Amino acid sequence: MTLEEALRELDALQKKISAYDHALGLLSYDGLTGAPKGTAANRAQSTGVLSEELYRLQTGPETAELLQCLEESGAALDRKTQRTVYLLGKSIRQMRCIPVEEYVAWQRLLVEADDVWHTAKERSDWPLFAPVLERVFGTVKRFAGYCAPEKDPYDYWLNEFEEGTDRARCDEFFDALHAGIVPLLERVRTKPQPDCTVLRGTFPVEAQERFSRRLMELIGLDLDHVGLATTEHPFTTSLGSHLDERITTHYHTDDFASSMFSVIHEGGHALYDTGSAEELAWTVLDGGVSMGIHESQSRFYENILGRSRAFSAYIFPVAAEYFPSLRDYSAEDFYRAVNRAEPGLIRIEADELTYALHIMVRYALEKRVMAGELAVAELPGEWNRLYKEYLGVDVPDDRSGVLQDSHWSGGAVGYFPSYALGSAYGAQLLRKMRETVDVDACLRRGDFAPINEWLRARIWQHGCLYTPAELFRNAVDEPFDPGAFIAYLTEKYTDLYDL
Amino acid sequence: MTLEEALRELDALQKKISAYDHALGLLSYDGLTGAPKGTAANRAQSTGVLSEELYRLQTGPETAELLQCLEESGAALDRKTQRTVYLLGKSIRQMRCIPVEEYVAWQRLLVEADDVWHTAKERSDWPLFAPVLERVFGTVKRFAGYCAPEKDPYDYWLNEFEEGTDRARCDEFFDALHAGIVPLLERVRTKPQPDCTVLRGTFPVEAQERFSRRLMELIGLDLDHVGLATTEHPFTTSLGSHLDERITTHYHTDDFASSMFSVIHEGGHALYDTGSAEELAWTVLDGGVSMGIHESQSRFYENILGRSRAFSAYIFPVAAEYFPSLRDYSAEDFYRAVNRAEPGLIRIEADELTYALHIMVRYALEKRVMAGELAVAELPGEWNRLYKEYLGVDVPDDRSGVLQDSHWSGGAVGYFPSYALGSAYGAQLLRKMRETVDVDACLRRGDFAPINEWLRARIWQHGCLYTPAELFRNAVDEPFDPGAFIAYLTEKYTDLYDL
Numbered sequence: 001m002t003l004e005e006a007l008r009e010l011d012a013l014q015k016k017i018s019a020y021d022h023a024l025g026l027l028s029y030d031g032l033t034g035a036p037k038g039t040a041a042n043r044a045q046s047t048g049v050l051s052e053e054l055y056r057l058q059t060g061p062e063t064a065e066l067l068q069c070l071e072e073s074g075a076a077l078d079r080k081t082q083r084t085v086y087l088l089g090k091s092i093r094q095m096r097c098i099p100v101e102e103y104v105a106w107q108r109l110l111v112e113a114d115d116v117w118h119t120a121k122e123r124s125d126w127p128l129f130a131p132v133l134e135r136v137f138g139t140v141k142r143f144a145g146y147c148a149p150e151k152d153p154y155d156y157w158l159n160e161f162e163e164g165t166d167r168a169r170c171d172e173f174f175d176a177l178h179a180g181i182v183p184l185l186e187r188v189r190t191k192p193q194p195d196c197t198v199l200r201g202t203f204p205v206e207a208q209e210r211f212s213r214r215l216m217e218l219i220g221l222d223l224d225h226v227g228l229a230t231t232e233h234p235f236t237t238s239l240g241s242h243l244d245e246r247i248t249t250h251y252h253t254d255d256f257a258s259s260m261f262s263v264i265h266e267g268g269h270a271l272y273d274t275g276s277a278e279e280l281a282w283t284v285l286d287g288g289v290s291m292g293i294h295e296s297q298s299r300f301y302e303n304i305l306g307r308s309r310a311f312s313a314y315i316f317p318v319a320a321e322y323f324p325s326l327r328d329y330s331a332e333d334f335y336r337a338v339n340r341a342e343p344g345l346i347r348i349e350a351d352e353l354t355y356a357l358h359i360m361v362r363y364a365l366e367k368r369v370m371a372g373e374l375a376v377a378e379l380p381g382e383w384n385r386l387y388k389e390y391l392g393v394d395v396p397d398d399r400s401g402v403l404q405d406s407h408w409s410g411g412a413v414g415y416f417p418s419y420a421l422g423s424a425y426g427a428q429l430l431r432k433m434r435e436t437v438d439v440d441a442c443l444r445r446g447d448f449a450p451i452n453e454w455l456r457a458r459i460w461q462h463g464c465l466y467t468p469a470e471l472f473r474n475a476v477d478e479p480f481d482p483g484a485f486i487a488y489l490t491e492k493y494t495d496l497y498d499l
Numbered sequence: 500m501t502l503e504e505a506l507r508e509l510d511a512l513q514k515k516i517s518a519y520d521h522a523l524g525l526l527s528y529d530g531l532t533g534a535p536k537g538t539a540a541n542r543a544q545s546t547g548v549l550s551e552e553l554y555r556l557q558t559g560p561e562t563a564e565l566l567q568c569l570e571e572s573g574a575a576l577d578r579k580t581q582r583t584v585y586l587l588g589k590s591i592r593q594m595r596c597i598p599v600e601e602y603v604a605w606q607r608l609l610v611e612a613d614d615v616w617h618t619a620k621e622r623s624d625w626p627l628f629a630p631v632l633e634r635v636f637g638t639v640k641r642f643a644g645y646c647a648p649e650k651d652p653y654d655y656w657l658n659e660f661e662e663g664t665d666r667a668r669c670d671e672f673f674d675a676l677h678a679g680i681v682p683l684l685e686r687v688r689t690k691p692q693p694d695c696t697v698l699r700g701t702f703p704v705e706a707q708e709r710f711s712r713r714l715m716e717l718i719g720l721d722l723d724h725v726g727l728a729t730t731e732h733p734f735t736t737s738l739g740s741h742l743d744e745r746i747t748t749h750y751h752t753d754d755f756a757s758s759m760f761s762v763i764h765e766g767g768h769a770l771y772d773t774g775s776a777e778e779l780a781w782t783v784l785d786g787g788v789s790m791g792i793h794e795s796q797s798r799f800y801e802n803i804l805g806r807s808r809a810f811s812a813y814i815f816p817v818a819a820e821y822f823p824s825l826r827d828y829s830a831e832d833f834y835r836a837v838n839r840a841e842p843g844l845i846r847i848e849a850d851e852l853t854y855a856l857h858i859m860v861r862y863a864l865e866k867r868v869m870a871g872e873l874a875v876a877e878l879p880g881e882w883n884r885l886y887k888e889y890l891g892v893d894v895p896d897d898r899s900g901v902l903q904d905s906h907w908s909g910g911a912v913g914y915f916p917s918y919a920l921g922s923a924y925g926a927q928l929l930r931k932m933r934e935t936v937d938v939d940a941c942l943r944r945g946d947f948a949p950i951n952e953w954l955r956a957r958i959w960q961h962g963c964l965y966t967p968a969e970l971f972r973n974a975v976d977e978p979f980d981p982g983a984f985i986a987y988l989t990e991k992y993t994d995l996y997d998l
Binding site for chain 1: 518521526532536540549722723725728740742743745
């Protein structure tokens, strides 16, 4: 095979992989959005078949020959192709470690687990979910053993979600956060809480939907390429390439802010994915490089921008066009209400200050289950105990506790730390961005273009061309420093609570 | 290969085909429902790849060997397997006649054509659509030549949508309809029209949506397996198997009856598909056998049941729960209004009497384009001329004319006659059903169970096990007789218009 032929085949292979990913992603997305309730078994059937076809395509002899040829060409390849070959080779080698029957069974299990989780959450029925979750953790652990027998299984998965991360790095990071956040939260709790009545009322879904579209346009999403749907748990996904992105939200008629910040959060993910350079479409370099960097974007838009005083000043009168009850309040009332720091039960509704504590609970639990120190059956009890210990709250039922998130049923063990890492990355990105962009002035006039351009140039356009660490370092011109996040929180909450 | 092995492989092959069909069907469904506007190119990319994979699976040497082994086993196979081998063999032989590049290009063209049609219809922009439609007709004609060079291309496609149909049979059938309908319509037009103000008003989409679900449950659909969405043009599709069925509708806020009858029409399709015997799931025998039989079910529910006096008596007070303005009218007002016979512009809004005339226009046009007697460019002019000739109406714009339907952009040339055949099948099914089921009594109490059970036993459960002609003959114990339809129309409209 000549190099030219190999490059053509590499292009065709990536397009094939993208198409299967598109189909499998769409099957999953459909299951979470429009599909009737009783169709999971039918979806599992098709998911199983297509996963197997994708598995055989990627692990077959033709692909092996192609990769060998490209790996041998090494230095003759440009940087983009080198990175492509590296990432593709890595993922194919991992896939080869997993027997095909187990790989297919895993894909089918995830369809079933999602289905069972929805019902279990609705009914707050942990015993219904426990046996499925048992199989999820069992498979996750077994696959880590297949792919990296030399590694601790939880370290393996942490590294899958954020290259370069392991328990040691997470422990250190969370210790630093804990040390910074807990004393700050204690000081906050000595102060009176802001009045939150601005957030109370009845907010029709239809008005919230129109407001969602307005927000999406405002933050700079191209609605010709980014769709919106409603689901139990908000999420973002690319279908086939960054040219078709979907975000979802969940409307509560007694709380417009919940969906508002979900839309901005998922919108941040979508900005990142759709910001990939045009030519990366249908390649393995397309879209976000890691979940940590992904969450750095989503949480940047949701919190650092979305929950800022400057943006509140702009968006509050806009929101009042959709929700007339807001007209009795000021933008400052709104700003204070959406930044009320108070330990609660639900991660996705947590304020910036307590949010990382929710993550620490999940991290502690995952680590112990993966190490075999905690049985899946013990998760609800330990969840509730840790919520009391870290956040001081009593969990009334599993729906508001261990069943609240969709990650484990989606097979994503080791994902949660990405949220906290992302929050910390974001604060450092802000510090750097402020050197050249007057962020507050942009937000006060609802102009996201300069902010988006900064992030597009430094983060989005590169897709997966760099490792997360390289990408981040290039973006901020210094190593990762969680201190920026603590400093950001301290400044923000000192002002808000007059500490 | 032993017969036992071959049967196992046949099962696996059908599951694979179902999974690809699921993925391709879902890509198309998504494009028509939730997908953002600018994503057709991305969808075409994935559709092209997956179509090629499916093509290679079906035309590859392993499948050929399997089919040969099964065909040689002939008499040793049970009836179900014989029919499976026959249908699979036929479709694969046809596929083999089409070069892979052309097959893939066709699948991609359909994604593009649908996208362009939506825009063209919205803007009433025929010149935008014409070049794409040119390519659609060109491909349809070319493929007929590949698959059946001995046949007239339009005959080929008529037979694809309704086995056993060709131009000669259609000509005869439409002549009979024309001879029966036109004089009846002329008599109707000498009479005063019913008052239709019952249908006027403002009907919020949200209330219409709730009413749709009520209708779906009422006619006997299992909402755990049948979903509802909104699209420009209502349709029904199975995804992967009859275990996941989707229907769509289109809401007009000034007209609740339009969506009401779309839901019942599409609901009829869905009852047929989901009524397949359980064990047919993921086989080529699953779902409806032909478009003619399919339309016989959808138009049976929409018109023969849905627009009957007996059902009006039941459903009108129910509709009034959702639409308070109806409370000033009677069920009889409603019955007369939804059966107002008057030539109009839009096929899917036509009454039962004039409906077949809309089909005859399309049939005449398709026939001439396929014979090379009419250029695609001449379609709007001829469309308008024939609407004047057949229906006596002037077409004001292409949006209400040649651009109104989605069939041609979907590649379905030869489909339209199925609607008229289906209407006629339905009248004969009613005549037979009445021998053992008191249809009116069932409808007056909103009880579809006896009707559904009759159709399930005689039509639905059999899937594709029989040819359309065999199936229909077994259902009514006599050959097809369009006279039943003329008699049905004559009786109904004589009563309605006091002829």
